[in-house]
Amino acid sequence: QQAIKRRNDILALSRIKNLQAIMDVALSVSLTETSNEPVDPDWFYAFSRLAENIHSPAMQGLWGKIFAVEVSKPGAFSLRTLETLKVLTQRDAAMFTRAASLSCLRQGDTVPRLITGYHRKPGFWRLFGHRQPEPVNLAAYGLSYPDLLALIDMKLIFASEIESGELPVSESIKWRCGSDTFTVTPSGQGLAFVYYKFTSTGAELARLINRHSASAYVDALKQRLSQAFIIE
Numbered sequence: 001q002q003a004i005k006r007r008n009d010i011l012a013l014s015r016i017k018n019l020q021a022i023m024d025v026a027l028s029v030s031l032t033e034t035s036n037e038p039v040d041p042d043w044f045y046a047f048s049r050l051a052e053n054i055h056s057p058a059m060q061g062l063w064g065k066i067f068a069v070e071v072s073k074p075g076a077f078s079l080r081t082l083e084t085l086k087v088l089t090q091r092d093a094a095m096f097t098r099a100a101s102l103s104c105l106r107q108g109d110t111v112p113r114l115i116t117g118y119h120r121k122p123g124f125w126r127l128f129g130h131r132q133p134e135p136v137n138l139a140a141y142g143l144s145y146p147d148l149l150a151l152i153d154m155k156l157i158f159a160s161e162i163e164s165g166e167l168p169v170s171e172s173i174k175w176r177c178g179s180d181t182f183t184v185t186p187s188g189q190g191l192a193f194v195y196y197k198f199t200s201t202g203a204e205l206a207r208l209i210n211r212h213s214a215s216a217y218v219d220a221l222k223q224r225l226s227q228a229f230i231i232e
Helices: 001-027 041-053 057-072 078-088 090-102 126-128 145-153 200-206 215-225
Strands: 103-106 113-120 173-175 180-186 191-197 229-231
Touching: 001 041, 001 057, 041 057, 041 078, 057 078, 057 090, 057 173, 078 200, 090 145, 103 113, 113 126, 113 215, 173 215, 215 229
Parallel strands: none
Antiparallel strands: 103 173, 113 191, 173 180, 180 229
């Protein structure tokens, strides 16, 4: 009985220390937006129950940012996101950081995309055996295919590449990839982007990531798109 009590005391103290470390991170986060709306009690209970079992300092930092953002803007993170984050390891987080660093945001949208290139719809060119362009190899920039499969399995990215609808000719689209911003304008008909899209959970977590520079990927993407688009 004494051994059981001692073990329970040690576990309880460990949980308190974990939660305290996460709250310390939350207090250190500087946010510009604030809200007078209270945090949902069910969300707070679920967060506390999960956060007290997070031992890694790196993951505690991520959980601290989540709590700070949720307090300033209740509803920013769903319970589904917390459940997903609970099972992420430091390796998983590093993998997701690489994906987020390569992702692009379309102006006016909140869901990141991993653009791999473009597709030309069937038409006149197909009659002459026009080949579709090769996609950008994400593995060359730190995100291997097994990494993609792992992120898909974690429900952070959708399971297959997506092809956008046909893009209107001469309509400019502004993209932000990391610190780079550029505008893409289709130079002809039948063009569509090809990309992996982040899930709602992935999009929520991507907002917290300190993204690494991806200038090499952005340069390769621009070069690939320039075959059918005007890049500015």
